[in-house]
Amino acid sequence: YRPESLVWLEGYQALLRWRKENEITGLYAVAYDVEVEVGVTKAFPLGRWVHQQRKALRAGELEERRKLLLDAPEAGMVWEPGEEAWETKLAALRSYRRATGHLAPRQDAVWGEGEARVSIGQHLANLRRRGGLGKDPERAAMRAEQLAAIDPDWNCPWPLNWQRHYRVLADLVDADGSLPTIEPGVLFEGDDLGKWLQQQENPGNWKLLSPEQQERLTVLGVQPAKAPSPASAATRASKGPSKAQVAFQRGLAALAQWVEREGAHRPVPRGHSEQIAVDGAAEPVVVKLGVWVSNTRARRDKLAQEQLDALRELGMQWA
Template structure:
């Protein structure tokens, strides 16, 4: 009705649903979500066969729910006449099966001795189900006459069967026949309604819910139950309800309630986000019959917001996310799948604040892996283009979305490094290595350089922590080339940690492993302590080296086609090897030597480097002299 209607006159006040419930004009209500899963699913079923199977499962779920909450009258709303008729016709059979399966023989014999009009279900405790003859059921559609409808409604509302005997539970199936203005009055009110099929019309949902919200005829307190069946898939996880199509009936009911009163549904979203700790937060005042405030008393939250009960415990934050994305601002199912994956990922890892999702992150949803990292990157691109809706930005902000482009580029690099480490077992690529279009060799070299992680200390520490989590030796003190060879050999080691025999010429991804092992053994004194420890664990040790006497070397060189300068350098080399026991020789090294009583200073490092690089020009005598000192390349 508009604010100024020609039919009804001017609107002088508005009474919301929440206010009507608090004022006692309408009964309070709770929404019960029956999450039904087929215990023995049949994969190959026609649409009609599947609907029939679900109808049988719904019968069982409703009878169980009525027994658990001691519900006496339930209206079941169908879309098809044949299904309403079938539900009513076969309900007694389902009730008999449940009763037989639950009640003991002794209890049945005891109940059989009681008069039919006085047998009460709680006398059979701890069993809940009643005998099938105490369950009433019928159905109505538009083809029933007015007299037939009145007779059925009279039995339903008064809790009697066609013979006038009392029944305990009554189920009335309706197919769009009880429209506005049709009253159901009797000794009992409508305690519960159930939507057997989804409803597209908000007005129709509101009218159906209104059947249950009418107060009890005797004035007693009533909490109506709005029952919404949800049929889950075989492996469907209820925690994925945000993006699940199975929960569309619940979203439709909440949307219909919200169209009448936003406060009562929006409270579901805000309550989970701002719920106070126990014992804190404002409450509503309690007044006595004269309207005076009762000091020290505080009303419960009551029905200022809807109460939704699920078959299994549910995180209030998840319910809030469902209401915001499926009810208040419905999103596309494609977008919701990513939103749900982000919610599940944060929940699984215990994140509560802003956290960047790694680009290669995937989340298991049902039977597939959802590429969450790429989805988040797409949301960032849409955001930077100014095309992301404000409410989606708000919803992602609530989940700790990180929008900075720099972080996004960094996450792509981290994803490439993580993927490379997983594939190769190390984080020591060649300088020219590429991985997933990322120049990973240059990237890691830059990260290891000064200020490679950025000049912001906090960000640099955070990034270093991410790299350390991928590979603790990403920033080792020795060259990456050395680290790569070592890691490859460590992966080739036997169970006891030792390497098999690897001769020079054995290569792996272009690296000559045998030659590298020989070089490490030869250059052992040049290695750092941690390097030696790693090689020793693989069985690689220093190579034995002959130490010729300097005099012998000098004698060898006399005459024999060796120049005086070569003999002088050769003597200096023999002295160096006798003292140090290793090569190569630093290029800047100068060696002091005494030959025939005369002191000489020899630029041994430069001579050694030049001689080695020009070894193809050495004559046989020079080569023989170097070989005598144990120089393998000569």
């Protein structure tokens, strides 16, 4: 058993070391999700420790000598509740973006647990409104930069509903190399991807899209509907399966690298990418492994038996 004073000093020293390593000076609000390595502890919850000091001060439970240490220039403690709340919400947005690949939640979406639980859909809707970042221009500009660092499209000029569907399809293309056939009625987390895709391909709706929206869909292989010529249909038929097959083999190779290095027991973070060597390529190819594993698992019922066998050999029990 360690005295409580040593436990507290461990957090304080972690704060000083983290600020020094990141060359932070002056007042600075530590984000709620910041974790650091302290001795044998690989993920010491520094952000939550700082949050607890604010709570202790408000409850009258923080000893004066400890407040003096936190007020010292080298600690740079921010006591203002408004900044604390902002950092907590920012941490929730980072976590949501890592998990979903976008900052375009439904308005009723909620994210996080316990004190970090945020009504993230309503919160983001408020931020996108005029003046949503606050009345202070300097602070608003800084917050806009923080949000853009999480997702450049957080304040896209089109509806979040469009952005959410687009990002899901973009992840499919990133994982498989081409957009699979998606019929109306195919749902993903409550969104009808097939119906939405059909709406975008409608020539009348296509004209209503901005040039940037049209360009993004074109990159995914989406075009306004028209009568296909026999030649173009044959070309798509010959190219489509080969791209998907190549993408699966690359994903499998990247997964094999991960398992060899990290072990099959450790899940692949959604945002993780692997570089693999490809025959005939001058440089390594980057595979978005986290997205690939997530999408492959979601569509495991549609995989061929040999694909399932290959995944099981790498320790993927869900296959």
